[in-house]
Amino acid sequence: MRSEGGKIDKKFLGLLIAILAFGLLMLLSASGPLGYQQFHDSSYFFKHQLLNGVLPGVILFAFFAWFDYKKLEKFAPTALIGSIVLLLLVYMPGIGQHFGGSGRWISLGFVTFQPSEFVKVGFLIYVAAWLAKRYEYEAKTLEGGLFPFLLSLSIIILLLVMQPNTGSMAVIVGASLATYFIAGAPLTWFAAIGASAVGFVALLVKLTPYRTQRFMTFLHPELDPQGVGYHINQAYLAIGSGGLFGLGYGHSRQKYLYLPEVAGDSIFAVIAEEMGMFVAVLFLIAMGVFVHRIFVIAKRCTDPFGRFLAVGIGAWIGIQTFFNVASMIGLMPITGVTLPFVSYGSSAFVALSIACGIVASISKGNNLWRASSHW
Numbered sequence: 001m002r003s004e005g006g007k008i009d010k011k012f013l014g015l016l017i018a019i020l021a022f023g024l025l026m027l028l029s030a031s032g033p034l035g036y037q038q039f040h041d042s043s044y045f046f047k048h049q050l051l052n053g054v055l056p057g058v059i060l061f062a063f064f065a066w067f068d069y070k071k072l073e074k075f076a077p078t079a080l081i082g083s084i085v086l087l088l089l090v091y092m093p094g095i096g097q098h099f100g101g102s103g104r105w106i107s108l109g110f111v112t113f114q115p116s117e118f119v120k121v122g123f124l125i126y127v128a129a130w131l132a133k134r135y136e137y138e139a140k141t142l143e144g145g146l147f148p149f150l151l152s153l154s155i156i157i158l159l160l161v162m163q164p165n166t167g168s169m170a171v172i173v174g175a176s177l178a179t180y181f182i183a184g185a186p187l188t189w190f191a192a193i194g195a196s197a198v199g200f201v202a203l204l205v206k207l208t209p210y211r212t213q214r215f216m217t218f219l220h221p222e223l224d225p226q227g228v229g230y231h232i233n234q235a236y237l238a239i240g241s242g243g244l245f246g247l248g249y250g251h252s253r254q255k256y257l258y259l260p261e262v263a264g265d266s267i268f269a270v271i272a273e274e275m276g277m278f279v280a281v282l283f284l285i286a287m288g289v290f291v292h293r294i295f296v297i298a299k300r301c302t303d304p305f306g307r308f309l310a311v312g313i314g315a316w317i318g319i320q321t322f323f324n325v326a327s328m329i330g331l332m333p334i335t336g337v338t339l340p341f342v343s344y345g346s347s348a349f350v351a352l353s354i355a356c357g358i359v360a361s362i363s364k365g366n367n368l369w370r371a372s373s374h375w
Contacts, residue, residue: 006363006364007364008065008360008363008364009293009297009360009363011293012290012293012294012297012359012360012363013360015286015289015290015293016290016341016356018286019283019286019287019290019341019342020054020341022283022286022342023339023341023342023343024046024049024050024054025249026267026270026271026274026275026342027045027046027049027263027267027342027343027344028043028046029249029250029252029255029270029274030252030255030262030263030267030270030271031044031045031046031255031262031263031344032250032255033255033256033257033262034255034257034262034263037257045263045344048344048346049344049345049346049349052346053345053346053348053349053350054349056346056350056353057349057350057352057353057354058353060350060353060354060357061353061354061356061357061360062357063357064354064357064358064360064361065357065360065361065364066361067357067361068361069305069306069309069358069361069362070303070305070306072125072129072305072309072358073125073128073129073132073305075125076125076126076128076129076130077126079121079122079123079125079126079129080122080123080126080152082122083118083119083122083123083126083156084155084156084159086106086115086118086119086122087115087116087119087156087159087160087163088159089106089115090104090105090106090115090163091162095107095108097112104116104163104165113346113347113350114345114347114348115347116160116163116165116168116172117168117345117347117348117350117351118347118350118351118354119156119160119168119172120168120171120172120175120316120351120355121351121354121355121358123152123156123172123176124175124176124179124309124312124313124316124355125309126152127149127152127176127179127180127308127312128179128305128306128308128309128312129305130148130149130152131179131180131183131304131308132303132304132305132308135183135184135304135308140184140185140186145185146185146189149176149180150193153172153173153176156169156172157169157172157173160172161204165336166204166335166336167323167335167336167337168337170319170323170335170337171316171319171320171323171337172316173197174315174316174319175312175313175315175316175319176312177190177193178311178312178315178319179308179309179311179312179315182298182307182308182311183304183308230260231259231260231261231266231334232327232328232330232334234254234258234259234260234266234269235259235266235269235328235329236330237254237258238252238253238254238259238266238269238270238272238273239269239272239273239277239328239329241253241254241273242272242273242274242275242276242277242280243276243277244276244277244278245275245276245278245279246272246273246274246275246276246277246278246279247273247274248274249274249275250274251274252270252273252274253273254269254270254273255270255273263343263344264338264343264344264345265324265327265328265334265335265336265337265338265339265343266328267339267342267343267344268280268324268325268328268339268342269328271283271342284321284325287317287318287321287340288318290317291314291317291318291321292314294310294311294313294314294317294359295310295311295314297310297359297362297363298310298311298314298362301362306362309358309362310358310359310362313355313356313358313359314359316355317340317352317355320337320338320339320340321339321340323335323337324337324338324339324340324343325339340352
């Protein structure tokens with residue numbers, strides 16, 4: 001059951017540790033006022049993240065880094081079925097939990113978690129295994145490739161839209177399509193899928209009032225600054241007041257219950273306010289280098305399953321980072337996705353730890369090669 005001999009890619013591991021350390025420091029600062037207001041403990045969210053996110057995350061990272069990732073391939077059908085079951089459980093009375101009008105959580109009594117975060121891992125394992133068996137020919141055909149791929153992806157999309165959880169849906173779709181693209185699917189397919197996706201999103205916006213409000217706020221954030229535009233306007237205020245070098249660590253004003261989701265979706269705005277745009281950009285560069293390193297690991301992997309899985313995980317982290325930051329600076333509507341490794345959320349942290357452990361396993365031993373070939 002052990003992974004092949006060798007050491008974890010040092011650049012990947014070093015970048016991961018640095019990003020995690022920075023994320024925890026920013027979470028400690030950003031969540032202080034909210035923790036004190038809700039629990040009379042300014043470090044409540046930080047301690048909860050350490051206990052329920054970092055601790056199990058480190059253990060699971062170590063396990064999956066040690067585990068031979070190739071053995072995951074035979075569990076691909078189970079990963080798909082498990083993903084579907086997890087998304088269905090949110091509708092089961094007594095197990096599914098609803099917060100803020102959304103049914104995105106599962107409660108088992110002793111633990112509450114967000115299943116969509118683990119679906120990101122499970123579905124990518126399935127997609128990578130499926131493509132590894134078909135990428136040479138079948139994956140490039142309509143009947144053996146595109147249609148079965150879209151069928152499995154559509155089931156996940158439907159279940160996430162019903163929650164609703166459009167942000168996670170978009171991340172999973174983006175990462176899955178990136179993996180399929182690397183496997184050699186014709187570029188024309190992606191043009192057709194892209195056009196269909198635009199039409200599908202437009203239909204969702206038209207049929208659901210809250211999505212319509214978000215889209216209109218994106219187009220005109222100044223129209224209702226105390227209503228539906230409050231969130232994005234407070235984010236603008238935080239980012240703008242930080243300037244180039246920031247107000248200083250711990251000195252954010254917007255985190256004092258002005259900025260919604262200050263420890264979650266909006267934490268990048270606090271980073272920009274306290275540390276300034278200079279550090280915020282350095283953080284984004286670090287994230288970009290980290291994602292690139294995952295792609296380098298994928299490129300060097302001679303095993304198709306490992307290569308496709310690493311690409312999917314790298315795309316997941318990159319796409320989710322882009323969605324989070326873009327929504328805070330007004331490049332797209334607020335999506336509700338967290339900033340990887342930084343935002344508060346045990347489920348997201350643990351799922352990312354599992355994914356990074358798998359990448360660490362892929363980076364080890366004889367599954368790497370040093371030739372200067374290209375995809």
